[in-house]
Amino acid sequence: MSDTDEHLATLAGFDPDWYSQTYPDAVLSGLSPQQHYLLIGRVLGRPGFPQPPQPEPVKTTVLSPHAAAQNFGSGEVLAIPGADVAQDSPIIAGPDQTTLEPLSGQPADQRPHNVGYTALFAASYELGRFASPEEATKTCGPISTYVQMVARDLANTAQAPVLKSPDSPEEAFLPMDGAVSSPVAGCFLKGRACIENIWFADESRLRFVFTGQEDSSDEAPGMLRAWQADPLTPLRFVAVGSASLPVKGPAFLDVAMINPFMPVLLELSDSFSVTQGYALITFPSLLRGGLHAVERAAHSLASNPMDEYWRISQALLGELAAGPARSGFAVSRLAVRTAGATGAERLFSPAFRGWLKTVFGLGLTAVSAPQDKAETPGLEWLQASLDPEEGHSRGTGMTLQLPCHGVPSLAALVSRRMALPKGYTQAPGPYLVCSKTSLKPLWSVALPQSHRPQADQPLLLRADSGATTLDDAQADGHWLAPLHLAVVCHPDRSPNDSRNLFPVAPDAPYIPLLETELSLTVVLQASDPALSERALSSLLPQQDIHVGQVLVRPARYAGDAEIARVIEIAEALFPGRVTCIAPDTGTLGDLDAIHGAATFDHLLMLDEAVALLDSRFLAVLGAELEAEPAAGSIGAALLHEDLRGKATTMQFGSAGLFPAAVSFLSAPRLNVVEPDVLDALPASTYPVLANSLALCLIRKAALQDTVAARAALPGAKDVDLHFGLSCHGMGWRSLCTTLVRAGTTRPASGRDQIDPLGLACIAPARWDDLLQSVTVLRALKG
Numbered sequence: 001m002s003d004t005d006e007h008l009a010t011l012a013g014f015d016p017d018w019y020s021q022t023y024p025d026a027v028l029s030g031l032s033p034q035q036h037y038l039l040i041g042r043v044l045g046r047p048g049f050p051q052p053p054q055p056e057p058v059k060t061t062v063l064s065p066h067a068a069a070q071n072f073g074s075g076e077v078l079a080i081p082g083a084d085v086a087q088d089s090p091i092i093a094g095p096d097q098t099t100l101e102p103l104s105g106q107p108a109d110q111r112p113h114n115v116g117y118t119a120l121f122a123a124s125y126e127l128g129r130f131a132s133p134e135e136a137t138k139t140c141g142p143i144s145t146y147v148q149m150v151a152r153d154l155a156n157t158a159q160a161p162v163l164k165s166p167d168s169p170e171e172a173f174l175p176m177d178g179a180v181s182s183p184v185a186g187c188f189l190k191g192r193a194c195i196e197n198i199w200f201a202d203e204s205r206l207r208f209v210f211t212g213q214e215d216s217s218d219e220a221p222g223m224l225r226a227w228q229a230d231p232l233t234p235l236r237f238v239a240v241g242s243a244s245l246p247v248k249g250p251a252f253l254d255v256a257m258i259n260p261f262m263p264v265l266l267e268l269s270d271s272f273s274v275t276q277g278y279a280l281i282t283f284p285s286l287l288r289g290g291l292h293a294v295e296r297a298a299h300s301l302a303s304n305p306m307d308e309y310w311r312i313s314q315a316l317l318g319e320l321a322a323g324p325a326r327s328g329f330a331v332s333r334l335a336v337r338t339a340g341a342t343g344a345e346r347l348f349s350p351a352f353r354g355w356l357k358t359v360f361g362l363g364l365t366a367v368s369a370p371q372d373k374a375e376t377p378g379l380e381w382l383q384a385s386l387d388p389e390e391g392h393s394r395g396t397g398m399t400l401q402l403p404c405h406g407v408p409s410l411a412a413l414v415s416r417r418m419a420l421p422k423g424y425t426q427a428p429g430p431y432l433v434c435s436k437t438s439l440k441p442l443w444s445v446a447l448p449q450s451h452r453p454q455a456d457q458p459l460l461l462r463a464d465s466g467a468t469t470l471d472d473a474q475a476d477g478h479w480l481a482p483l484h485l486a487v488v489c490h491p492d493r494s495p496n497d498s499r500n501l502f503p504v505a506p507d508a509p510y511i512p513l514l515e516t517e518l519s520l521t522v523v524l525q526a527s528d529p530a531l532s533e534r535a536l537s538s539l540l541p542q543q544d545i546h547v548g549q550v551l552v553r554p555a556r557y558a559g560d561a562e563i564a565r566v567i568e569i570a571e572a573l574f575p576g577r578v579t580c581i582a583p584d585t586g587t588l589g590d591l592d593a594i595h596g597a598a599t600f601d602h603l604l605m606l607d608e609a610v611a612l613l614d615s616r617f618l619a620v621l622g623a624e625l626e627a628e629p630a631a632g633s634i635g636a637a638l639l640h641e642d643l644r645g646k647a648t649t650m651q652f653g654s655a656g657l658f659p660a661a662v663s664f665l666s667a668p669r670l671n672v673v674e675p676d677v678l679d680a681l682p683a684s685t686y687p688v689l690a691n692s693l694a695l696c697l698i699r700k701a702a703l704q705d706t707v708a709a710r711a712a713l714p715g716a717k718d719v720d721l722h723f724g725l726s727c728h729g730m731g732w733r734s735l736c737t738t739l740v741r742a743g744t745t746r747p748a749s750g751r752d753q754i755d756p757l758g759l760a761c762i763a764p765a766r767w768d769d770l771l772q773s774v775t776v777l778r779a780l781k782g
Contacts, residue, residue: 014048042271043221043244117274122161123236127227128267128275136163141181142280146263148321149282150234150358160235183317184310185268185277193222193245193268195279197305200289204257206264206281212250221247223273226255227265231354237265261285261355282313283410291346292410294434294441294487297780320360320414330418332397332463334408335367336386340455341404343382346489352407360413361394367401401459406431406488408458415483420462421449428457429485432780433680436489441780443680444484447687448773452627454684458486490679511616511739512623514544520602520618520697521549523594525584527558529565531608531745536573538612544619548600550574553590554583555608566608588710588719595703603703607694609745610638620740621697624685632702632732633724635691637678637741640748652676653748656688656736657721658777659770660752668764669755672721674748675777678738685737686775690724695742705730718753728770 016033020026023046026036037048118136120128120143127143130136143161151160188195194211201207210224222245227237241255245268255264264281285292286309300308322328334356336347346352347364356362366386398420400408409432412418420427430446445456453459522539526532539547550570554563563580570578582593594603602625604618612618617636625634638653654674661671672689709726724734 015050018050019046019048038271039221043246118163118165120161120163120275123233125227125237127161127237127265128278129269129273130275133163133165139185139275139277142183142185142265142278145181145183145282145317145321146265146280147235149263149317150229150231183280183282183314185279187268187277188266188279192247192251193224193276195306196250198281198287198309200260200284200287201254204260206255206257206284206287208253208255208266210245210251210253212246212248221245221271222276223269223271224251224253225267225269226253227267228255228258228262230258231262231358234262234358240264257284259351259355260290261352262358282317286313286410289439291352291407291434291439292487293439294432294780295409295411295484297441298432298444298484298778300781316410316414319416322416328397328416329394329413330397330415331362331400331408331412331460332394333365333399334362335365335399335401337401337403338366338383338386339404341382345405347402347404347407348382348385356408356413362413396463398463399461400485401461402486403456403458403488405436405490406456406458406486409484409486411483412458412485418460418483420460424449424462426453426459426461428453428459430483431456431458431486431488432484433488433490435492435679437492439489442490444776444778444780445680446776448775450773451687452685454681454686456488456681456684460485490682511620512627513616514619514622514626517544517546518602518618518622519546519548519600520604521551521598521600522547522604522606523551523553523598524566524570524606524608525553525555525694526566526608527555527562528608529562529569532566533569533573534611535606535608536570539618540573541615542612542618543615545622547574548577549598550578551594551597552578552580553594554580556584556586558583586717586719588722590719591703591710591723592707595700595707598700598703601700603698603700605693605696605698607744607746610695611743613743614740617740617742618697621737624735624737624739625697625699628733628735630731630733631699631735632705632727633691633696633698634685634735634737635688635696636736637738638692638695638744639741640744640746651748652678653744653746654692654694655681655738656686656734656775657690657692657724657751658775659689662767662771663754668767670767671755672751672753674751675779677777680777681738681775683739685735685739687773688724688734688736689728689770689774690721690734691736693720693723694744694746696720699732702727702730702732705732725770728773729766733773 014034014037019033019037019041023036023041026033026041029036029040031039037046041048118130118133119126120130120136120140122143128136128140130139140161147160184195187193192210192212195208196211197209199207208224208226224241224243224245225239226241228240229235229237238258240257241253243251243253245251257264261284264284266279266281268276268278270276281287283292284290286296287293288305296308296312299312301311302308341348353364356364364386366383398418400412402408412429427449428447428451430444432441433443433445434441447454447457522536524532524535536550539545552563552567552570567578567580579597581597582590584590602622621634621636625631635654635656637655640651640653655677657672657674658677659670660673660675663669663671674692706723706726706729709729710722727734
């Protein structure tokens with residue numbers, strides 16, 4: 001044992017004689033009392049000096065972490081003398097929960113008696129111990145950063161952190177210079193206390209994993225302590241977890257959070273409780289299992305999860321603290337569309353709203369959007385709780401309008417550099433999709449700004465004053481910093497989910513219908529009489545639709561007898577309106593034959609394997625097409641019924657072709673995919689590159705405008721994609737909708753093609769225009 005160690009033990013109040021008499025095994029070990037205490041006794045929780053008499057333990061009511069999170073307004077766990085575990089407690093008390101120490105700001109293992117150290121206090125709670133005031137100032141950068149986040153107007157006041165030194169009877173404020181330092185000390189980035197990973201073990205419990213890397217400079221065990229504060233009292237810290245850090249090997253720390261969104265402060269101390277460093281988990285919801293974990297997945301660049309977390313959280317923190325505490329932000333008001341709400345959404349939880357108010361100075365106000373056709377009855381209490389004046393609390397920036405099942409992204413909350421395009425009063429923005437239950441990252445969704453806002457989309461609206469966070473010269477012609485505005489939670493969907501059987505999206509806010517009857521030409525690709533009869537029969541009950549012409553297009557390799565029988569069936573269903581045209585060849589010439597034979601302004605491309613299961617199907621397609629004058633075609637979601645033994649599942653078939661990637665490695669290439677979009681766009685109408693011609697409603701004018709493009713490549717394959725790109729080149733748009741779904745007996749093609757048409761349809765110079773006019777989807781990995 002070195003003289004330094006003995007001196008430190010003495011300063012800490014260590015009594016070697018008392019220790020040897022109290023613990024005879026220390027003498028038998030062959031170690032000195034000081035060595036035994038440092039290496040063994042301290043780990044076992046033994047005191048190093050006589051302790052004052054302790055009162056009898058008091059039984060307390062056990063409150064689960066979840067219940068604590070929901071009741072965070074109190075800031076404390078209530079202790080009821082003589083009470084047993086609450087009968088209605090959400091959890092059953094374990095063996096170590098028969099008594100629960102009141103959360104007084106100290107972990108279960110008390111710090112040794114304070115002799116000769118400078119202590120850091122916040123609202124009378126001791127958060128650290130240091131050799132000198134200078135060492136405290138040097139170490140407490142993360143705490144200063146925390147104050148800058150949650151209580152910038154309280155800095156250098158009676159509630160600010162203070163230092164108490166044995167050399168001076170007066171308290172000194174912890175220096176607050178307004179700068180934001182790194183939220184994590186080096187001891188948590190390498191060595192035995194290196195944080196390897198953090199994730200949510202459940203909704204209100206964080207699990208820390210420390211690598212246990214051997215550090216020869218420290219041979220004594222350490223202590224980890226975690227604190228968190230209530231949003232209503234952000235400087236009143238409460239101990240939420242503690243654990244011993246062994247000399248070697250990994251360590252784990254579970255933190256029972258008061259609020260799953262508020263920052264968590266982690267302290268590492270040595271065996272004498274002298275603070276070695278702090279780590280501030282500024283945005284816990286960015287971690288795996290958190291509500292904003294999808295945001296981290298969308299911006300992930302490295303494989304190490306903690307490297308990504310520190311990088312992204314530091315960028316968010318820097319933007320948050322880049323200017324005044326309550327002004328200069330792009331978003332100054334939050335509004336929520338309450339149509340379809342139940343009141344149980346995460347956006348309305350007290351934990352989320354408290355964090356939103358404390359850290360960002362924002363509240364919520366209720367609005368009704370044009371696409372919200374009806375409010376959910378019985379939610380007057382919810383609308384009353386959303387104070388219209390509560391959202392006007394952060395300057396004169398823009399309003400961010402959210403769907404009720406979404407929350408604002410962290411990037412949108414901290415941004416100071418967003419602006420609407422010049423001349424726009426509102427614009428929809430990109431958003432992220434995660435699963436409602438597990439919060440697993442699913443999709444990044446970006447619809448064109450010029451497209452009609454959808455129910456899931458967040459909107460940016462210019463303030464009444466017309467002000468934006470940037471002047472018109474800066475925002476001219478561009479939407480600066482087009483980041484994800486919201487995180488939207490969609491219900492989990494499995495292949496055998498009964499909702500997949502619904503011919504209309506079960507969560508659609510409304511179903512548009514035609515105001516006048518629509519006459520059309522049906523183009524049926526046929527080879528099997530039974531399937532053709534089913535497809536044609538499903539047209540008869542369609543509302544507001546008049547089938548004025550049926551063009552039978554024989555499929556390749558179809559027999560003459562089968563086609564004759566199909567024509568006979570079609571004549572029986574639509575007498576005097578049936579014509580047989582040239583067989584399908586799989587080339588662009590097929591569209592010329594269809595264009596020449598059609599007599600109505602709208603054409604329904606229909607494969608015989610498709611059946612329309614709802615009588616409103618074509619009326620919805622027609623209404624959505626008429627609502628977009630620039631739309632040349634519209635498709636719908638196709639679901640394939642898969643029979644496996646006695647089990648029946650509905651597999652995704654098609655819902656439009658999307659751009660997936662652009663590459664310039666060897667030559668300009670555009671990757672085209674056909675993803676399962678029911679998780680990303682479950683009840684929406686959205687622009688796509690092209691629609692499958694198995695089911696598609698087309699304007700004849702779009703066919704006419706693309707005649708020249710087809711003539712240039714008469715033998716080209718991938719007819720559907722060529723038609724969609726040609727329409728785009730002529731100013732037409734291709735839409736697809738998941739508001740209604742149709743069934744098909746054909747399995748999904750799952751197309752994933754790299755540059756299927758080369759540069760023939762659209763030059764790379766126009767790719768930027770193309771990508772800005774279609775929906776861009778990106779699957780995320782959690």
